Amino acid sequence: MSAQTFQTIAPRPAPVNTDGFVAWCKINLFRDWKTSLGTAIIGAILLAVLPPFFRWAIVNAAWVPDHEVCHQAAGACWGVVREKFRFIIFGRYPFDEHWRALIATAMLLSLIIASCMRVCWKAWLPVLWAAVLSVYFTLMYGGVFGLAKVETDMWSGLPLTILLASLSMTMAFPIALVIALGRRSGMPAIRSLCTVYVELIRGVPLISVLFMASFMFPLLMPQGFSIDVLIRVLAGITLFAAAYMAEVIRGGLQAIPKGQIEAAATLGLSYWQTQRKIVLPQALAMVVPGIMNNFISTFKDTSLVAIVSLYELTGAMQMAMNSDANWRPFRIEGYLFIALIYFVFCFAMSRYSKWIEQQVNKSKLR
Amino acid sequence: MTPTSSPPPKKTWSWRSQAFRALIYQIVAVAVIALTVLYLANNTATNMRARGIQSGFDFLNSAAGFDIGESIFPFDSGENYWRAYFIGMTNTLRVAVLGIVMTTVLGTLIGVGRFSRNALIRGLCISYVEFFRNIPVLLQLLMWYLLFTEMLPPATEPWVLGPFFLSKGGLNFPIPVWATGQLVASWGLLIGLPVAWWYRRFAIRSFEMTGKVKSLFWAPLAIVVGCSLLGWLLGGAHSEWNAPKQGEFAIENGGSLTPEFLALLLGLTIYTAAFVAEVVRGGIQAVSLGQSEAASALGLSRGHTMRLVMLPQAMRVIIPPMTNQFLNLTKNSSLAVAIGYPDVVSIANTAINQTGRAVECIAIIMVVYLSTSLFTSLLMNWYNARAAIQER
Numbered sequence: 001m002s003a004q005t006f007q008t009i010a011p012r013p014a015p016v017n018t019d020g021f022v023a024w025c026k027i028n029l030f031r032d033w034k035t036s037l038g039t040a041i042i043g044a045i046l047l048a049v050l051p052p053f054f055r056w057a058i059v060n061a062a063w064v065p066d067h068e069v070c071h072q073a074a075g076a077c078w079g080v081v082r083e084k085f086r087f088i089i090f091g092r093y094p095f096d097e098h099w100r101a102l103i104a105t106a107m108l109l110s111l112i113i114a115s116c117m118r119v120c121w122k123a124w125l126p127v128l129w130a131a132v133l134s135v136y137f138t139l140m141y142g143g144v145f146g147l148a149k150v151e152t153d154m155w156s157g158l159p160l161t162i163l164l165a166s167l168s169m170t171m172a173f174p175i176a177l178v179i180a181l182g183r184r185s186g187m188p189a190i191r192s193l194c195t196v197y198v199e200l201i202r203g204v205p206l207i208s209v210l211f212m213a214s215f216m217f218p219l220l221m222p223q224g225f226s227i228d229v230l231i232r233v234l235a236g237i238t239l240f241a242a243a244y245m246a247e248v249i250r251g252g253l254q255a256i257p258k259g260q261i262e263a264a265a266t267l268g269l270s271y272w273q274t275q276r277k278i279v280l281p282q283a284l285a286m287v288v289p290g291i292m293n294n295f296i297s298t299f300k301d302t303s304l305v306a307i308v309s310l311y312e313l314t315g316a317m318q319m320a321m322n323s324d325a326n327w328r329p330f331r332i333e334g335y336l337f338i339a340l341i342y343f344v345f346c347f348a349m350s351r352y353s354k355w356i357e358q359q360v361n362k363s364k365l366r
Numbered sequence: 367m368t369p370t371s372s373p374p375p376k377k378t379w380s381w382r383s384q385a386f387r388a389l390i391y392q393i394v395a396v397a398v399i400a401l402t403v404l405y406l407a408n409n410t411a412t413n414m415r416a417r418g419i420q421s422g423f424d425f426l427n428s429a430a431g432f433d434i435g436e437s438i439f440p441f442d443s444g445e446n447y448w449r450a451y452f453i454g455m456t457n458t459l460r461v462a463v464l465g466i467v468m469t470t471v472l473g474t475l476i477g478v479g480r481f482s483r484n485a486l487i488r489g490l491c492i493s494y495v496e497f498f499r500n501i502p503v504l505l506q507l508l509m510w511y512l513l514f515t516e517m518l519p520p521a522t523e524p525w526v527l528g529p530f531f532l533s534k535g536g537l538n539f540p541i542p543v544w545a546t547g548q549l550v551a552s553w554g555l556l557i558g559l560p561v562a563w564w565y566r567r568f569a570i571r572s573f574e575m576t577g578k579v580k581s582l583f584w585a586p587l588a589i590v591v592g593c594s595l596l597g598w599l600l601g602g603a604h605s606e607w608n609a610p611k612q613g614e615f616a617i618e619n620g621g622s623l624t625p626e627f628l629a630l631l632l633g634l635t636i637y638t639a640a641f642v643a644e645v646v647r648g649g650i651q652a653v654s655l656g657q658s659e660a661a662s663a664l665g666l667s668r669g670h671t672m673r674l675v676m677l678p679q680a681m682r683v684i685i686p687p688m689t690n691q692f693l694n695l696t697k698n699s700s701l702a703v704a705i706g707y708p709d710v711v712s713i714a715n716t717a718i719n720q721t722g723r724a725v726e727c728i729a730i731i732m733v734v735y736l737s738t739s740l741f742t743s744l745l746m747n748w749y750n751a752r753a754a755i756q757e758r
């Protein structure tokens with residue numbers, strides 16, 4: 001038996017570094033040859049596209065509000081935004097009265113933002129809404145306190161976009177709630193009425209509803225009675241949004257287990273008591289993200305009213321650009337500017353929707 | 367046998383009976399709705415008489431009196447409104463069908479791309495979705511239209527890419543000349559399709575019987591392509607193309623697409639693809655993680671895992687919201703009126719301005735879209751039933 005001599009085994013390799021920039025690149029960009037190839041192709045495309053874009057948008061851009069300079073510049077003409085800024089934002093609203101639209105919209109916006117915060121979900125919030133809305137319409141419409149009267153067809157630009165989106169959503173909610181409950185009702189006549197409404201509206205494009213609002217509503221009213229075009233369009237968007245929202249709410253209602261409703265009936269609760277105390281609190285909490293998505297699409301959909309001659313942000317921009325031959329060639333910059341405005345609003349709303357989803361699901365986290 | 371005492375007869379006609387109350391509620395609801403509709407209809411009739419507006423669909427038979435910029439079938443201003451609406455409808459369907467196909471491909475690629483190992487691809491897909499989803503589709507359409515009509519070179523000096531010409535006049539491309547070869551090739555295609563289908567059934571059955579894997583995709587495809595190629599060769603193998611060429615003022619010959627059509631198609635595709643990508647991502651995330659872990663434990667590659675394990679299961683979650691996106695795209699095609707593409711809405715808009723028959727024209731738009739939506743839903747429901755889990 002030979003003596004065994006002690007021999008060291010080969011050392012294990014050091015663990016691969018997964019921290020730091022280089023390691024991150026190695027894992028996420030150059031893991032194997034396929035990933036590296038992807039990185040190379042995408043990188044090449046980005047290198048080909050981004051530098052010319054930056055040269056156009058920033059380096060060679062003209063920033064002064066002078067169309068002579070803009071015509072000579074090789075890049076974008078942001079001067080057009082500086083020149084037409086107030087026309088794009090406020091549209092046809094009388095120039096000297098812009099401050100009124102600004103204050104009113106700022107008030108409405110801060111109210112909406114406050115309504116999104118948890119601390120403000122109190123009983124006084126609806127009262128505050130009523131108060132702010134009355135101040136809003138007084139400021140915008142005028143005719144009292146020495147304010148000049150501004151007819152509603154002059155309301156335009158971003159204030160109109162925000163007004164249309166927020167009011168139609170607020171009004172659509174109660175309608176949607178009733179329709180969603182109606183679609184799940186045990187009464188066949190009511191159920192079919194609600195189903196027909198939802199399917200009819202969801203089957204047609206918004207633009208046909210807006211055409212109806214602008215061409216047909218005047219015919220529907222009794223003779224000698226005319227309603228304002230703003231109210232007609234608002235009603236159209238509201239009825240349209242309500243159908244979509246009703247479907248979202250119905251999804252929430254369906255997710256409540258039947259046992260809960262049966263238990264409530266066993267306890268002797270009436271239909272409305274069951275809905276108000278058992279079903280709706282749970283169902284509505286579940287569908288808040290869906291309703292936020294509705295809000296985002298309604299906000300984007302307001303751009304369609306430009307087609308029925310109300311000048312919200314998109315329409316106001318087109319009007320500001322098309323009315324001035326000197327600036328007409330720089331419409332693309334104007335489009336990009338309002339695209340940025342829409343993006344900021346919609347992106348903020350989608351982030352809020354993510355946050356509220358977490359808040360609602362807190363009870364489900366362990 | 368003792369007679370059983372029957373329960374006391376229920377008083378059905380009492381306010382305390384739920385059934386009775388339900389009946390009353392329904393009667394009231396229906397009555398209120400019917401009265402409102404009657405009232406509004408009456409108002410409309412009175413208003414129309416007062417304003418001297420005529421009603422009825424008889425105008426559809428009179429001459430339209432306007433030209434339509436582009437159409438699959440020929441149209442001139444002397445033809446009647448029926449025909450004009452028909453042309454508008456084919457234009458709507460053309461952009462909707464092409465848009466649905468393109469948006470499905472693009473959206474699926476982007477949705478799957480969000481699971482890529484490559485951070486650059488992931489980031490690009492996320493930014494795509496966030497960027498295009500948060501800008502109104504109307505604004506995007508207007509921007510594309512502006513790009514196509516102002517930023518491109520004039521038709522006298524177009525961008526040339528092989529046989530393709532791109533200019534302010536639109537896109538011109540070569541089309542094959544229809545000859546005997548193509549005719550026989552289409553016969554070959556007609557024969558090849560059922561043969562390929564039959565082979566596929568045979569392959570599935572033989573797999574189930576013997577466990578031997580036969581190609582389910584490439585072999586049927588080869589049969590179809592082979593049959594039509596054979597037909598083409600038998601028909602004399604004509605390979606003539608009607609290619610566009612530079613004329614003096616415009617580009618002549620070949621097929622062409624107008625800038626309106628291109629802007630609408632591109633805008634709708636790119637906008638809807640962002641939503642489709644989210645739908646696909648949601649569907650893939652809904653498949654439990656254990657499935658992909660099990661697949662890699664079995665030694666399947668990432669591509670195989672995605673194609674054979676994840677996507678078939680994700681399909682069940684994806685199809686219903688995908689149907690909604692297809693319907694949205696079809697409905698959004700009505701925004702064509704803003705950029706002057708002659709779809710059914712802009713034809714109706716012109717008709718309203720010319721004849722004043724607003725009620726009738728809007729009714730036509732609604733019927734067209736409702737039937738399209740219904741048809742798409744039926745088709746997708748049928749597909750959904752096929753993709754659903756086969757339960758006992």
